[in-house]
Amino acid sequence: AFLLLIFLIRDPRVSFDENSDVMIPLKSKHKNQEEYIDKRGIHVVVGHYMGEDIPGKTTPNLTDEILNTNGYNPHVGAGENGDPVQIPNWEMGKMQRLYHINKFNLLASDRISVNRSLPDVRKKRCHDKTFAVSSLPTTSVIIVFHNEAWSTLLRTVHSVISRSPRQLLREILLVDDASERTFLKEPLEEYVSKLPVPVRVIRSPSRTGLIRARLLGAQEAKGEVLTFLDAHCEATIGWLEPLLSRIAEDNKRVVCPIIDIIHEDTFQYVKSFELHWGAFNWNLHFRWYTLGQKELDQRKKDITEAYRTPAMAGGLFSIHKDYFYKIGAYDRNMDVWGGENLEMSFRVWMCGGSIEIAPCSHVGHVFRKSSPYTFPGEGGVGGVLYRNLARVALVWLDDWAEFYFKINAEAAKVRNDVVVKDRVMLRDRLSCHTFEWYLQNIWPENFFPAKDRFVGKIRHDSLGKCLQRPMGKGGSNQPTGTAVLRECVYEVYPSQIFVFSKKGYIMTDESVCLDAPDAESAKNPQVRIMACNEYERQKWTYKEDTKQVQHKQTGWCLDLPSKSNPDTLSLSMCDTYSTSQRWNFEHVDWA
Ligand code: LR7
Ligand code: MN
Numbered sequence: 001a002f003l004l005l006i007f008l009i010r011d012p013r014v015s016f017d018e019n020s021d022v023m024i025p026l027k028s029k030h031k032n033q034e035e036y037i038d039k040r041g042i043h044v045v046v047g048h049y050m051g052e053d054i055p056g057k058t059t060p061n062l063t064d065e066i067l068n069t070n071g072y073n074p075h076v077g078a079g080e081n082g083d084p085v086q087i088p089n090w091e092m093g094k095m096q097r098l099y100h101i102n103k104f105n106l107l108a109s110d111r112i113s114v115n116r117s118l119p120d121v122r123k124k125r126c127h128d129k130t131f132a133v134s135s136l137p138t139t140s141v142i143i144v145f146h147n148e149a150w151s152t153l154l155r156t157v158h159s160v161i162s163r164s165p166r167q168l169l170r171e172i173l174l175v176d177d178a179s180e181r182t183f184l185k186e187p188l189e190e191y192v193s194k195l196p197v198p199v200r201v202i203r204s205p206s207r208t209g210l211i212r213a214r215l216l217g218a219q220e221a222k223g224e225v226l227t228f229l230d231a232h233c234e235a236t237i238g239w240l241e242p243l244l245s246r247i248a249e250d251n252k253r254v255v256c257p258i259i260d261i262i263h264e265d266t267f268q269y270v271k272s273f274e275l276h277w278g279a280f281n282w283n284l285h286f287r288w289y290t291l292g293q294k295e296l297d298q299r300k301k302d303i304t305e306a307y308r309t310p311a312m313a314g315g316l317f318s319i320h321k322d323y324f325y326k327i328g329a330y331d332r333n334m335d336v337w338g339g340e341n342l343e344m345s346f347r348v349w350m351c352g353g354s355i356e357i358a359p360c361s362h363v364g365h366v367f368r369k370s371s372p373y374t375f376p377g378e379g380g381v382g383g384v385l386y387r388n389l390a391r392v393a394l395v396w397l398d399d400w401a402e403f404y405f406k407i408n409a410e411a412a413k414v415r416n417d418v419v420v421k422d423r424v425m426l427r428d429r430l431s432c433h434t435f436e437w438y439l440q441n442i443w444p445e446n447f448f449p450a451k452d453r454f455v456g457k458i459r460h461d462s463l464g465k466c467l468q469r470p471m472g473k474g475g476s477n478q479p480t481g482t483a484v485l486r487e488c489v490y491e492v493y494p495s496q497i498f499v500f501s502k503k504g505y506i507m508t509d510e511s512v513c514l515d516a517p518d519a520e521s522a523k524n525p526q527v528r529i530m531a532c533n534e535y536e537r538q539k540w541t542y543k544e545d546t547k548q549v550q551h552k553q554t555g556w557c558l559d560l561p562s563k564s565n566p567d568t569l570s571l572s573m574c575d576t577y578s579t580s581q582r583w584n585f586e587h588v589d590w591a
Contacts, residue, residue, distance in 0.1 A: 141172045262364040447509065459586055517537065559578070
């Protein structure tokens with residue numbers, strides 16, 4: 001009512017500018033903070049992102065269970081319950097100006113309470129699970145950050161505090177990787193000193209990258225378990241117990257939550273699939289793929305049970321502190337960002353531990369399309385990332401390192417610059433399994449070359465062209481679509497390399513397979529490249545004598561594009577006299 005009053009009796013001396021948000025400018029009590037009544041009559045306070053935010057007013061009433069501060073937030077209730085925040089058209093200019101700072105919608109984030117409410121996104125069965133909290137180990141939550149926004153960092157902290165059993169949360173360690181923003185200096189320490197859980201800010205004197213920053217945090221941790229989070233996460237109710245209870249049973253387990261999506265534009269909390277696990281592609285980029293068959297079957301029995309994953313995304317996980325050190329912590333020669341997630345995944349699996357996803361634990365993360373920060377070091381982003389990945393390949397990939405370097409020229413260029421002796425010694429000391437063991441036992445669905453599989457080009461006998469997978473649109477989407485024939489490319493060209501598995505799948509990078517989705521129904525079934533799913537429909541056999549590629553389910557043969565649809569391969573009745581059904585499987589040396 002007060003605001004409405006201001007609206008109605010607005011001061012006639014204040015000039016009204018059509019293009020400005022400001023209807024009535026107000027004098028702010030704090031420097032670097034702008035206050036005004038906007039065109040809608042709403043009291044607006046801007047300033048979080050200006051570098052000098054005074055957090056005092058947003059300090060929540062810590063006695064409440066689920067807190068909704070709004071003390072200084074004029075957009076009362078924005079984003080509550082994980083709802084999206086819509087920025088009105090007239091604020092788009094400002095929104096875009098602020099977007100580049102963190103590569104997410106900072107204006108939206110700053111409008112949301114640091115302890116907003118979130119929906120309980122867990123499966124109903126998870127609610128029935130009980131945990132004897134007193135028998136669980138305590139944890140230190142370690143959050144590393146470089147120039148993180150105030151609102152996302154503090155929302156991470158508050159979500160952990162309000163949604164973790166107090167007895168289990170030993171402390172929160174904020175490791176500042178040499179941020180430049182002033183609000184992350186004393187104001188941050190001042191703010192966290194008032195919180196009801198010990199929160200400590202640890203400073204790296206110079207930019208050290210997230211890997212060494214985490215090592216810095218781990219070294220200071222007093223909890224029995226280390227729980228790592230990115231600095232723009234939101235933990236939901238019940239997130240912690242499922243992680244800690246798996247480790248209580250076996251401290252060689254590294255346990256991840258389901259990572260939900262906090263939308264980078266609206267900050268909406270979006271539940272993500274529980275039917276995915278983590279792995280990687282031929283470039284050693286982390287990817288989500290459909291769960292393996294064994295895990296799918298197990299999930300049918302109990303959807304609350306943790307399931308194994310070949311790799312973890314890297315940012316959100318719990319690990320017992322003793323095990324963390326026993327297994328080799330992190331490779332401290334990795335810089336800035338990237339590679340450490342796969343390095344730890346390979347190391348843990350190959351050296352006797354396991355990586356799991358606990359489906360009753362949900363934590364949101366702001367996914368963004370690009371990094372807002374610099375990559376100090378020779379060669380920038382690429383240089384840093386490929387040096388990290390070259391380390392991973394040289395230490396853990398055995399024969400597959402050569403394959404990796406063959407198709408990743410950037411990494412091949414720097415392979416001689418990196419020294420990995422200490423990590424190779426660690427691998428020896430821990431008597432770890434081979435990468436071959438890992439591929440066969442931990443990720444049997446993998447689409448990597450192997451000694452006992454055909455690896456190479458599939459070339460049409462009379463046309464001389466090669467089968468090529470569709471080009472992905474980039475990002476993490478699997479490149480699916482029609483299988484096409486193209487001029488054969490003679491160096492090791494990944495888009496024309498296929499792997500023929502023992503089970504009969506013709507697979508390639510990004511876990512896509514030769515498929516005939518409408519084989520049962522269509523008159524001229526199309527042959528496509530689809531996400532591998534282990535259905536009968538994706539099985540093939542190669543008949544060496546006739547050079548035919550036969551589709552197992554229908555018994556039909558891989559044939560040339562029909563004249564009406566020249567870009568589409570198809571299935572037709574097998575005919576040994578038909579020259580258009582002859583294919584040559586040309587092996588390539590992959591290692
Ligand atoms: O130099 C740096 N110093 C830092 O402290 C660079 C980054 N950081 C901090 C940064 O502020 C952030 O808190 O490190 C954290 C991770 O960096 P992001 O958020 O820019 O990276 P990301 O979310 O793209 O990173 C994913 O991959 C990384 C590879 O090194 C790490 O493993 C991240 O932890 C990981 N994030 C997740 O797994 C969240 C889910 C994403 C997925 C899939
Ligand atoms: Mn992140």
